[in-house]
Amino acid sequence: MLISSTIEILPFIDNLNLFIGAQVLFHISSLNYLRTFTLAAKHLSFKTAATILNISPTAVSHQIKALEEQLRVTLFERQVRSITLTLAGQKLADACHVNLAEIDYVVKHLTQDKNEVSISCCHSFAALWLTPKSSQFNVNMPEYSLNIFASDSLVDIDKEKHLDIAIRYGSTEHDNNEDFLYTETISLYQSVQHPVVNSSLKKTNQQLFVTYWPENEMLNNIPWQQHFDASAYTVKTFPQEFFVLQAVMTGQGVGLLSDVLATSAVEHGWITKVDNTNSFKGYSYWLRISREHQESLRVKRATQWIKHEFSKLIPIEITK
Template sequence: MQVSLPALKAFESAARLGSFKAAAAELSISPTAVSHHINKLEQRLSVTLFMRTARKVALTELGKELAAATSQGFQTIETAIEKIAVKDKQINVATTSSFAALVLIPALQEFYTQYPESNVNITSGESIEANNFTLPIRLGEIDKQSSADVIKLEQFNLFCSAHTAAQFNQTEQMTIYTTDWKNSSLPSVPLQAWLQLNGLQNKQIKVRRFDQELFGIQQSLLENAYVFCSRTLTQGYVKAGVLIELNTQAINSQLCYYIANKEKHFSRHNFMFIEWLDKLLTER
């Protein structure tokens, strides 16, 4: 049997508050409208739900039975809505370890300052499982991605500490850390092309590789060596004065950061995060 949802809501409110007038105030309708809804509900069910007197209304036994059911039902709906609202504020991000450590996590406080009601949960790893509830920020080949999904094209250059930078032109032999991707399907880091671009192909260079850019950056700082890596990942260190980008010509790569099927992830809070991330990466 189909009954009107507004009628059930008017009944539940009147039953809980013990007053048509109080129910009308709660629902922002007139007492006459509440009475009309309940009358229609009683006619539909062919029962009397309230005993009415000049001064008050009281539930009948059948009214008490329906009141218990409607109260539980509306409470279940309200709880579900609250849970959904909380989940909407939860932003789940899955990305590479290097992007998480060097870009997202250091900037999160800035995001929370702008959107204090949100909560960002970041998981990292080189293998990211796609689902509708997680923003997958990936490193991939430009030509294989939709232009609408790309959030940053990658350029590479040489970075080091200020002390090491001062010795660059006088160094006969140098160690450069760079990356050999764990994901073999990714285009290689363009180190050789960069060396040729800057006329350094004949310089004595010892190249050492890690499978994540984060490790190469850390090791170059420990050894006062050089690291050839992404401008995106190093700009936090550059801004803090920990690293210097050498006065060499940066080179474009075939790599980009992207959000797979970005438009499918546009919930309200995800949209705010993506908009903030676009701005963050534009500054880098």
């Protein structure tokens, strides 16, 4: 990324020792020369730096020469077909490698679209809860757009700088930096258009759909067999809950679903809880905010919206 030549370099290399025992304070009118130097130092090639910057090798040579004149040091030893860094050049290259990357990030952060809210969550939550509510998000915060990053792997929100909010799903154990949202209830659901004939008289070998994700060290599958008698059903598993919902909605059978993820389908009248069947607790949802973005108005408003939507959930009575 090239930065406008009207921007003066911050004193991140103030007092950099380019000479042993001597400290030099830099005041360089353009970051472009340092960017060019950094690329040439990385690849030890003016030609390669020129290709990356889409300028001529002669322009690279002129910029490096101008930088050397400003610093009053030689940065490269020039041979006929190669270049090598001098001691001063190596020291400047080391400083630029770290600090220019930081400047790039800060500038990108300061100039990024402030009208976006980025939320990380698991795939099922993204598909069945957050995406269906995106229109409500737009109504409540029309000046902001919602970006959803779905992943079933644990994402470090403090390292993934583009993320604002993470919705965690798991056991009651949680980080002190996370806010509790809701503990789900698992119940048996059926299609409204293709209901079970008599829920109290289960049909033998009726299809029962449940979610069973690949085992991992982070989160065990919910032990639904301890709470629900599946002896009268033919059990079929899916790795994601939205497959279970789809099977139920199309009348292929009944399914065990979280009240959180079933919310939209229930509100639309597509599925309903089967009467006279047991419900039991599942896992919990937690909210985590990026420490870097937590003071942002857009993040605060999005956080309030998420908490409000979860507060509207009415826990299903546990029958067993």
